Amino acid sequence: MANFDPYPKFTPILRPLTPSPVAAQKDEVRRLSVNSLVAGLVGLLIFGIILGPYAILAGNRALRLIKANGTGKQHSGMATGGIVVGSFALLLHLAGLVLVMLVFAGGGILAFAVFNSPTAKLIGTWEIDAASQMTPEQRNNPVAALMSRLIEVNLEFRADRTLVANVTVFGETQSRQGTWVYKRKLGPELVLQVDSPGEDSVEFYIKFNSDNEIELRGMKAPGEWDNKTLTLKRKKN
Numbered sequence: 001m002a003n004f005d006p007y008p009k010f011t012p013i014l015r016p017l018t019p020s021p022v023a024a025q026k027d028e029v030r031r032l033s034v035n036s037l038v039a040g041l042v043g044l045l046i047f048g049i050i051l052g053p054y055a056i057l058a059g060n061r062a063l064r065l066i067k068a069n070g071t072g073k074q075h076s077g078m079a080t081g082g083i084v085v086g087s088f089a090l091l092l093h094l095a096g097l098v099l100v101m102l103v104f105a106g107g108g109i110l111a112f113a114v115f116n117s118p119t120a121k122l123i124g125t126w127e128i129d130a131a132s133q134m135t136p137e138q139r140n141n142p143v144a145a146l147m148s149r150l151i152e153v154n155l156e157f158r159a160d161r162t163l164v165a166n167v168t169v170f171g172e173t174q175s176r177q178g179t180w181v182y183k184r185k186l187g188p189e190l191v192l193q194v195d196s197p198g199e200d201s202v203e204f205y206i207k208f209n210s211d212n213e214i215e216l217r218g219m220k221a222p223g224e225w226d227n228k229t230l231t232l233k234r235k236k237n
Contacts, residue, residue: 025065029072029079032062038084043089055086117191119182121211125156126232154235155216163194180204 033095036059043051062079067071096103152168163180166173185191189205207215
């Protein structure tokens with residue numbers, strides 16, 4: 001007869017301790033919430049373009065888990081804070097990038113547009129050549145010649161599309177300011193639209209005789225040509 005053991009030995013079955021699904025979800029919510037807030041705070045200082053979006057994504061993921069499973073509700077405030085701070089960090093970083101682009105790239109684009117347009121040579125101050133506007137009789141008249149030297153008229157075309165007209169008589173200067181816009185090219189002439197406060201728009205037609213001399217004519221009214229041509233020379237500083 002086989003030996004009978006009244007006290008049989010039992011071999012325990014060891015299973016690894018694993019957290020329950022609920023506990024695992026709580027840990028995940030806590031981890032995402034903490035990461036979201038920390039990433040957002042650090043993103044305020046550095047790498048906002050990277051850490052800001054991560055903070056937003058992690059915070060939203062945590063809130064979705066809370067809503068779906070109802071666990072980890074105590075971390076919802078941290079997750080929301082991470083989203084807010086992360087969003088601010090991202091916006092702050094983007095604002096900095098826009099500012100840099102405006103200062104460096106935008107300035108370069110504006111300079112390129114102005115100084116590579118047909119009006120590039122126009123930028124500067126131009127004086128009306130009084131002698132060229134006088135008839136031979138006026139040139140031979142000492143009084144007329146003296147008056148032409150006492151009156152100075154110049155136009156300043158600025159790169160920001162501002163036009164300043166200065167008239168100096170007997171040392172007294174009066175200025176008027178308007179704006180100018182390049183419209184088109186008409187043969188050898190450049191067509192500009194000039195607007196002055198309280199007046200209708202006027203078109204100027206400018207032809208370059210050289211880099212330092214232009215001829216200017218304008219319109220007194222639509223359809224009514226002013227054939228008077230003014231010669232202006234570039235004023236040297």
